[in-house]
Amino acid sequence: MTGANSGIGLSVTRALALSGAHVVMACRDQRRGAGALGLLTGAGVPAERLSLRLLDLADLGSVDSFVDGFEHESLDLLINNAGVLGVPRRKTVDGFEMHFGTNHLGHFALTAGLLPHLLAAPAPRVVTLTSIFGYFGFLDFSNLNGEMVYFRWMAYAQSKLANLLFGWELARRAEAAGLSLRSLAAHPGYSRTNLFTGGLRRHGPGIDARVLGYTSWMFAQSSDMGALPVLYAATKPDAPNGALIGPTPWLGQWCGFPAQVRPFVPLPDHDPAVAEQLWSESERLTGRTFAQL
Structure with missing residues (x-):
């Protein structure tokens, strides 16, 4: 579980560990990770079901170190959850670019590195978190790094659209290769997490950040509710490969209990060729490939 120290990641980690899973908490910050570990064990989660590992998705060297030090032969479930939002x-x-590099490329490289461990499990699954911000995203392959034009919310939306397309393409490639690996995407709706509170405060002032911070407290659902689509995608035995799981039906997937929902990909990007192009470009940028796919 990447980003296991707060918000959706913390809620999902607690639920999985209390259900008997051993969860590797992949966190960028040692202090925050240790604090989350103590919070979980203090709330009754058995310590032997948790382990803490450092992982900075904004650094491919850190991703490699995490993969090289992964101590388990098989991996049943990888949840690509961590991310940044509203970064200048x-x-x-x-x-x-920080959003695209962290939210998408870091998880792309991590999944590639952990693929042998996933394929050693009998029924492996990858769940990649996207966002309702993906509604407003589009992939500009000439400006993925935001060097020509940069607006932080559009950069975030682009990265979350990339997360969804990556989940789809991984599912398609696994099926084509005849593998048991299942890949799903999940979005938590409008949920009150650290991205909208502490994250926005850290990444600078601005009326847009303040509005989002205030509205998240007024209208957003809790992180425990936002975790339900992730848990559904991670554990429902018959969840279809390539499905998008999100809250429904209130306010068009913003809040509510989880189910398979209609993808929100903008029409020009709702094309398998776009997902394939993103995959190829991600391989080129990261230097990572999926040998078994």
């Missing part, structure tokens, strides 16, 4: 123009360690 900034680059990752490897020179990528």
Whole structure:
């Protein structure tokens, strides 16, 4: 579970561990990760069901170190959850635009590195989190790094659309290769998480950030409710490969209990060729490939 120390990640980690799973908490910050670990064990989660590992998705070297040090032979479930939102123009360690590099490319590289462990499990599954912000995204392959034009909310929306297309393409490739791997996408609706509170405060002022911060407290559902689509995608035995799981039906997927929902991909990007192009470009940018696919 990436980003396991707060919000959706913390809620999902608690639910899975209390249900008997061993959860590797992949966190960027040692102090926050240790605090979340203590919070969970203090709330009754058995300590032996949790382990903490450092992972900075904005640094491909950190991704490699995490993969190289992964101590389990098989991996039943990978949840690509961590992300950044509303970051001013900034680059990752490897020179990528921060939203695209962290939210998409970091998880792309992580999934590629952990694929042998996933395929060693009998029924492996990958769940990648997207967002309702993806409604407003589009992929500009000439400006993925935001070097020509940059608006932080559009950069975030682009990265979350990329998450959805990655989940789809992974599902398609796994099926074509005859693998048991299942890939689903999930979005938590409008949920009150650290992205909308602490994250926005850290990433600078602005009326847009303040409005989002206030409205999240007034109208958003809790992180525990937002975690339900992720848990549905992660554990429902008959969840279809390639499905998008989100809250429904109130306010058009903003809040409510989970179910399979209609994809929100903008029409020009609702094309398998776009997902294939994104995959190829992600391989080129990260230098990572999926040998079994």
